[in-house]
Amino acid sequence: MMVYGYYVDGAAKQLFANGYALLLFTLGLGLCLHFAVPDVFSVAFFPLILLSAAYGSKNMDAFFGTKPLQRIGDWSFSIYLVHQPLMYTIATVMAYLTPPQSQGTGRAAPANGYAHRVGDRSCIYCLYIICFVSDLSVCGGSCSKLDQ
Known part of the structure; x- marks a missing residue:
C-alpha cells in the first residue's frame, strides 16, 4: 500500500526523475557486483534503474538521445x-x-x-x-x- 501511495502522490516520480537517482542506483549495482554481494540485493537494483531511466530528466533524456x-x-x-x-x-x-584429446595420457x-x-x-x-x-x-x- 505504501508503494501505491507513492505512485498516487507522484512522490516516486520526484525521487526517480533526476539523473542522480540513475547514477546512484547504477553505482549501487556496480558495488554489489564488485563485492560479490548475494544476488537478492543485486537484483533489487534493476527495477530501480529501469524506473529512474524511464522517468528520466531533461538532461538524461538529452544524453541518451x-x-x-x-x-x-x-x-x-x-x-x-x-x-x-x-x-x-x-x-x-x-x-x-x-x-581431440589424447587418450590415456591425461594430457590435452x-x-x-x-x-x-x-x-x-x-x-x-x-x-x-x-x-x-x-x-x-x-x-x-x-x-x-x-x-x-
Missing part, C-alpha cells in the same frame, strides 16, 4: 537478436577444427591455433554483417548511401 548512443542501442539490439546462433556457429567450427592435445583464428575471424565477419543489417534497419531500407 544523442546520435552515438542511439546507434549503439540499435547495434546492441541487433547483436542481441543473433548472438546465440553466432556463439553456436563459432563453437561448432572451433570444435570441428580442434584435435596441443592447442590448434588455426581453430582459434577461424573462430575469431568468423566472429568478426558476423559482427560486420550484424552492423550492416542494423544500419539498413535504422535507415528503413532507404539509406542515402544505397540510394546514390
